[in-house]
Amino acid sequence: MSFRSIGVVYRKELTEALRDRRTLISTIVVPLLLFPVMSVGFASVASMLVGKVKEETPKVMVIGGADSPAVLASLRKTEKADDKLDLVPAADNWKAQIIDKDVRAVVELPQGFEADLAQQKDETVKIYIYGGELKSGIAANKVEKHLDEYRDTVIKDRLAAKNLPASVLKPFEVKQQNVAPAEKVGAAAIGGLIGYMVILLCMTGAMYPAMDLTAGEKERGTMETILSSPISRTDLVLGKFSLVLSASLATAALSVTSMGISFWVADHFHAFDLGKASEDTLHLQIGFGAALSVFLMALPIAVLFSAALFTIALFAKTYKEAQSYLTPMTFLIIIPAVAAMLPGVDLTPKLALIPILNVSLLCKELIASTYHWNYIAIIFASTCVYAAAALFIAIKMFQRESVLFRS
Numbered sequence: 001m002s003f004r005s006i007g008v009v010y011r012k013e014l015t016e017a018l019r020d021r022r023t024l025i026s027t028i029v030v031p032l033l034l035f036p037v038m039s040v041g042f043a044s045v046a047s048m049l050v051g052k053v054k055e056e057t058p059k060v061m062v063i064g065g066a067d068s069p070a071v072l073a074s075l076r077k078t079e080k081a082d083d084k085l086d087l088v089p090a091a092d093n094w095k096a097q098i099i100d101k102d103v104r105a106v107v108e109l110p111q112g113f114e115a116d117l118a119q120q121k122d123e124t125v126k127i128y129i130y131g132g133e134l135k136s137g138i139a140a141n142k143v144e145k146h147l148d149e150y151r152d153t154v155i156k157d158r159l160a161a162k163n164l165p166a167s168v169l170k171p172f173e174v175k176q177q178n179v180a181p182a183e184k185v186g187a188a189a190i191g192g193l194i195g196y197m198v199i200l201l202c203m204t205g206a207m208y209p210a211m212d213l214t215a216g217e218k219e220r221g222t223m224e225t226i227l228s229s230p231i232s233r234t235d236l237v238l239g240k241f242s243l244v245l246s247a248s249l250a251t252a253a254l255s256v257t258s259m260g261i262s263f264w265v266a267d268h269f270h271a272f273d274l275g276k277a278s279e280d281t282l283h284l285q286i287g288f289g290a291a292l293s294v295f296l297m298a299l300p301i302a303v304l305f306s307a308a309l310f311t312i313a314l315f316a317k318t319y320k321e322a323q324s325y326l327t328p329m330t331f332l333i334i335i336p337a338v339a340a341m342l343p344g345v346d347l348t349p350k351l352a353l354i355p356i357l358n359v360s361l362l363c364k365e366l367i368a369s370t371y372h373w374n375y376i377a378i379i380f381a382s383t384c385v386y387a388a389a390a391l392f393i394a395i396k397m398f399q400r401e402s403v404l405f406r407s
Contacts, residue, residue, distance in 0.1 A: 005231045007240025010246075015257075017209055017243060027205045027247045029259040030275045031255035039147035050134075057084045058139035059102070061094050064109040071109060075143070083142050098130050103130050104139035117154055151340040155267035184368045192341035194294070198255055202298055202304045205251025206244050207326055208227035213240045215322035223404065230242030237310075237398040241391065244310055248302040256291050256298075275362060299384035301359050305333075311397050314404070340364060355386050 017023045065072050075298045086101060097103045106128040110116070116123050127143055130136035133394050156166050161306045217223040226236065309326060316322035333356055339345060340360035358379045365372060 002232070002235055003234040006239045006242065009231065009236055010242045011238060013209075013213060013240055013243040014246070017212070017247065023208045023212065023247065026208045027251050028254060030204060031094070031201050032258050037134065043343050053135055053138055055081060057086045057092055058142065059086045059088050059136060060143060061088050061090055061097065061103045061106045062109065063094065063106060064111060065089045065107075065113070067112055068109055068114040070114055071147075071150055074153075075107070075146050077146060077149075083145055085139075085142060085146070094128070096330070098128060098136070099315070101130065101133070101135070104136045105143055107143055120158075151211050184370075192360070192364045193362035194259060194367050195340060196337040197259070198252060198294060198298055198363060199301060199333065201255045201358055202248050202252045202302045203309070203333055206248035206302065206306045209247045210306065211245045211313045211316075211319055211322040211326065213227065213243065213318050214310060214313040214317040218316075218404075219318045227404070233399045234395055238393050241306060241310055241394060244306040245302060248306050251298070252298040252302055253295060256295050262293050290366050290369055294363050295370075297307040297359055297362055297380065297383075299354070299385045300380060303387035304383060304390050307387060307394045311390065311394040314394070314397050337361065347372060347375050349375075349378070353382050355383060359383060 060075070062072065062075065072087075075085055075087060091097065094103070094106045098106060108126040110123050110125070110126070113123055113125075127140050129349075151301060155169065159166055159168060217226065227233075229236075231239075261353045279347065309329070312325050313322040316325055336354065336357035337360045340357055341364075345361065347358070347365065351361060352358045352375050362372075362375060362379050365375075
């Protein structure tokens, strides 16, 4: 193996890659723009839309209630503008109106509701909604809030009739108190997304150079010229692989940098402010140590992706065929990366050995500045083993004529 020969191949491929628009877009443009759009842009738009929905006065239909004026009066209360309801007359096609979003919720009051309450009979008020629809859910929450206030009034009246204080039903308070720093809370909330995006971008950055340096060479007819040069096959594949790895690492570095800047801007301008209370605000800031840790853990996964993509693309005869081979691999990578974002999935010794999933789970911990050194060692070592095996296979495949000149 000659490092000089590898360097010659690397410089030649780098020069050509810098002239390729697709490589530049996937390596530089995408990681620089993706995180700002997803963090600052998406979070700001989502917060603005949810805020507008909460400020709207939803149309709510009431079925029954002619004999329960106090309940209707409670639903019409407008002490707070955010809780205001627009009550509409009952109609026979109320289900269709919910589905067509003409009304956001329908409240069904039992006949003789207030009379039954006066006799202390059990009753049930039904609220019909459009399941999974944001505005319908918010309308139902507002209706429940009004009904809860009315229920509290009924309870207080019953207690007063028996000369009992309202505190008899609530002898003590239960309050949850967060003790974790605000930065760790924010990292726990969306830290899994960071690992997912870094892993996905590592693969994206390596994909186009891998296809261009293998199937692209075959399609242009330059593969034979390169193989006829006085450079060994091992040096050729290592030089090409180094370019693919450089693109993957450049994408990872730019994505981590863009991620840190994006979250700083988002936190500075309160893009993650999901409500008026300070408890609803996510403070997500990525320190230099956390960003560096994520990048270091991305090193072996980048080697793994680069070698695997290079090997698979080597079997293709054309650039288009290489795309059809590598596209399914995207789903194989997305599934374990997404699994790391599922609630309750934490690092264990077994999960630390599963490629991609282990790095994604570890990135979530690193963003929160939590360092489990035993898991870090296991994950780094196992990923290096997988990467070395993938690189070994890539070298062997490049030395086979049946693969290089497959017809």
